[in-house]
Amino acid sequence: MKVSLAIATIGRTKELKRLLESLCDQSHTDFEVLIADQNPPGFLDGTLGAFESQLDIRRVCISPCGVSAARNALFALFTGEIVAFPDDDCWYAHDTLEMVVSFFQQDIAINSAVGTWTHDEFAQSISEVKEHAIHAMNLRELFVRGETYVQFHRRSATIAIGMFDPELGPGTGLPYGCGEDTDYLLRAANHGPVYRAPAIRVFHPLPNTQNYSLAPKWRAYGRGRMYVLKKHNLSIWFKLANVVYPLWRGVVEGKANWAYRWHMFKGRLKGLLDN
Template sequence: MFFSIIIPLYNRPQEIKELLESLLKQTYRNFEVLLIEDGSVNDAGEIVKSFEDKLNLRYFVKQNEGQGFTRNFGFERAKGDYFVIFDSDCIIPERYLEIVNDSLQQNWLDAYGGPDDAHASFTDVQKAISYSMTSPFTTGGIRGNKKGIGQFHPRSFNMGVSRKVWETAGGFIITRLGEDIEYSIRIHNLGFKIGLIPEAKVYHKRRTNFKQFYKQIHFFGRSRINIYKFFPSELKAVHFFPAVFTLGMFIALIANIFQWMIAPLCNAVIIIFILLIFFHSLSKNKSLKVAFLSVIAAFIQLIAYGLGFMQDYWKRVILKRS
């Protein structure tokens, strides 16, 4: 099988070098790389040149349209039997394509997704963010999990679709705000087989500090409402959890300020949650610092998502604004 790896890039030349270096080490060699610069001011042209004689690599520069439509640009030019999408801030384990190829030979999937993990080279903050996004104690626990709630929806940081899917379903119809989930649901509704390949993980850097992480997750909360506008049945009870958590934190704060009777109960619940996050992260990361930062990351994730979710739920569902 010939794979086309499609990578949108926007003002992140510092990240693409590590990704391309990881692709050089792939044990499965039958692939091409399409790197699409999406209207970047700070482009990766010089870095890409150093890989042109090492990889089957094509580099494109186009005006800014957003990540969804940039992936479509790659689909239109890809030569592969199967298209693989990565975010530019990923590092790919050397057996990734070998694992995907073997898995598809044994159990064909028209589209697949894989989990993400933290690499040893990541900063402590990045490791904490990675933990939070994959923890069973936050909404991140349903990502990359075979036992997740409902139909599995691949995410575009680590996602593959067959050429037949592209020819039948086309590409992304929205460029941001949940474009990968919309695409996954549409593929599923057309009768294609979608699944998780648990061993096909990538190391995903995500954001380098908590301020950037907050902005990203707030956007994710808003994205869930955008998906609801396309597919109302896809809004599940679990998607309300961050909003309930955020409201609960606000109530706890007010209860403590005014010394309400429920304040001790609220505090006890918060302490239990903190301890669960701390010790679970400690068992996984073997670091007190990462465990402490994981608590901060978990609170940021839930509150940012909850605020973004409530913001657009109020505007687009209650007030019915477009």
């Protein structure tokens, strides 16, 4: 079973190299790497050139357009039966694709699955993964655990779901700095259950919550979340809970993360009030 990996990238070489190195180490080797390159000409030549003899890589060079539009530029190139959307700064465990293929092979009715992520590949034991049973995800889980880089879909399902919303996500120039992942997952859920598959492991850095110069980005995250809630006509109570949640988290986490949570709250409140 072949897997298509659609990677949108801009401004990163070290992180992309780490991801590609992890792909070279996969126990399941039937996959293709599709890259939407939003960098200046030549920026990635050295990085990709080092892997061209080891990986099946195809690159599409486009002008900066945001992560969603960049991923959309790759949809026509998929040849795998399974599609994934790794971030350019995530990386895979040795058995990630093996576990993905095994999961989808067990039941042809499964269209979409969500794995698990951690920032430290040594922190997650097999026993920890096995504690959580495979199950159909509820609405809360779709929001809490639905990052794009842990989503895996049958290609036939992506045809039904459609492409990513180009107004959502970083790099669009619009004030909705996230939400493309949750939006895509909610749309997937409209076509059948989305299953939680904790044994599928992906690694990703923790968000930077200490650099106060990122406050506009944090507020944009908040507005993106509310855009998604409105788009999917979720209840006013669910919207209000989402607005208040960062304040509660800020109290629980303490002073270290308070600024991050405060700006997230401000973004969500602004998004709630947007017309």
